[in-house]
Amino acid sequence: MGIEIEKIRGLFPVLHQEVHGKPLIYFDNAATTQKPQAVLDALTNYYEKDNSNIHRGAHALADRATRYFEEARETIQHFINARESAEVIFTKGTTESINLVASTFGRKFIEKGDEIIISTLEHHSNIVPWQMLCEEKGAILKIIPINDAGEILFDEFEKLLSAKTKLVSIVHASNALGTINPVKKVIAAAHAVGAKVLLDGAQSTSHLTIDVQDLDCDFMAFSAHKLYGPTGLGVLYGKREVLESMPPYQGGGEMIKEVTFEKTTYNEIPFKFEAGTPNIGDVIAFKAAIDFINQIGKETIKAHEDELLSYASEQLSQIKGFFPVGTAAEKVSVLSFNINAMHPYDVGMMLDANGIAVRTGHHCTQPLMKRLGLEGTVRASFSVYNSKSEIEKLAEGVSRIARIKNK
Template sequence: MSDLEAAIKTNSGIIAEEKIRALFPILHQEVNGKPLAYFDNAATTQKPIQVIEALKNYYGVDNSNIHRGAHTLASRATDYFEQTRELVKTFINAPSVEEVIFTKGTTESINLVASTFGRKFINAGDEIIISTLEHHSNIVPWQMLCEEKGAILKIIPIHDNGELDLEAYKNLLSDKTKMVAVVHASNALGTINPVKEMITQAHSVGAKFLLDGAQSTAHLEVDVQDLNCDFLAFSAHKVYGPTGVGVLYGKREVLEAMPPYQGGGEMIKEVSFSKTTYNDIPYKFEAGTPNIGDVIAFAEAIKFINQLGKAAIRAHENRLLAHATESCSKINGFIPIGTAKDKVSVLSFGINNIHPFDVGMMLDASGIAVRTGHHCTQPLMERFNIEGTVRASFAVYNTMEEIDRLVESLTKISKRKN
């Protein structure tokens, strides 16, 4: 039995936090003279030691370019790189490894689809649907495409609790709808959207569906075959992996119909000055030298999640969220933003009469890291008529004691102005 397996078998399946925390070197430090409590996990998760060691090992032992070298280092690096692709395939239950494309992150994955599928298949008068909950990376690429092609961008509204208005979504769909691009879980509010139902509805009018999984893949079971999405985009750094690595899953028949995103090495079969023949998927979309070391290290992050199990992770995070939500609700001046019934572990809020940035700075003085501002969701903040929120987001290594520190600090802060 591995240490990770032992960690979740302790206390009838409840995660033993200290065994998990021992794997994360960054957590064992003081910030401003106080033990670090890291609650900025929706922005990026911290990395377990096995991810850090894998990155060091690549640069210390296996550093080489991949796919074309005849020497041993190139062969090893290629094998490790492609093993990560195999792990991602299983992680999201993709039908084949050829449907798994490595990118720089969720943002590039979405831009790839907008720039290739969009430019080939979206025409003047066609409609693209997104939601009020979207991150800027799932708004701006579609706005740019609509401006270029004369297409129309339509927005799914939300209810006051932060849940999508599904009746309005149904009414927006028509035979003009060519793409629906919606977040699986909101980075700003934590709302989990009923995407399987939404995908079925989009397909009923002949539209494709891109699922932004940046905030869901660390918390929820994401099965692209069960969901039947046409595209899935997510980032390694939000699932305990390195920065600079993303994944785009696409259905084979759709990817094969799309033109390349960039030109260069690897994405070609043959090049002459008269004609270039493009490579097969996924390499058609992976021009140039990729982020080899970080892709290889990403494998260890996937193994970490697989060994713990999403069910155990979700149960632990749900306990943290429930405790934080209940405890913070008793603080004078506490204003929750986003109270959907089904959420990932995100608590977004304001403190009456105190700017979110000031709350964040005062928490930082106590060693507590949160995110403040609009969270790259300015239209969503406008919907609530606020500048921004304080966002505390929880991961598998967070503890109840850390939540209590957050509540104690927020209580002291609120007393200054309320």
């Protein structure tokens, strides 16, 4: 069953507007996806009918809010196929999830001379926390190199592994290039030397079917706002045995069992890592986003997005001056490119004048851009509500811009 594109688009209010007098074409999905009406309704409904703090209230509103909140946790458990809902921790986003691991697992288990491995493809949020930890602990950060297509060199990764490797933290799918890394092989190789593995799933959870048990990752971090859900909300998945070995991330309410001035006893997971009042309304709305994905089907969405990526690559490759960046054999629906020697920002501004929203710049991957010898790229990223006719308009816009430069 394919995508009924007009029906799907009708579910997203934000898409039905004009920008600079032109119908909006939204190709900035790798940065954030738009939200279906069901997500907006779930958020409004919580604040209109169920607004209350959770877990400790003895009244009806608290009971309902708690039930809906924990139902959302269970929905996410099944979405990634975690063994139990207690392995799902709510955070502010992928960035906080990674920082949580760096600040808890890292500070407890990483020692002077230990090694952490990341890749050249990483987002800054999967670079800086490890640099900070290495500086604090005297550990060593090692980098997996890539080829010119934007694929990691697995043989080189294997050479980096040793008994000193304590953690491998790697992006599942690159936000800048769309490259899908061979993470199952990475995880198996890392586990063979006793290292734990964290996957940055900010992009992969949007496009790929995720099974954390099959992958066997120790951690996975992802964000709601790239999954048709609210901003400011994310998830850290962790294996129970690893989470239980880690100290709390923050102190406060909810993460405790008992507090005295002499000693505090910490709560069980996941609550040990969820200090304070959580983002209740957005968690409940995130469930509506996952329900939306499940109703269409992850495989159906992926097939549609793959078709869009293939069509866009074909259409734009015919344009003189078009230069694709990131040509990995396995990709999610991200097309990064440059036009002649034009600055990406200028291209983005000219496309915006035609109502076409793309992302420009280094995409928070400055080391990757340096490796590729680029200041940045133009990035068009596709989602379930995008169409081939929109891609044709993108190709028309890029073609006009390229002709200007070629004159």
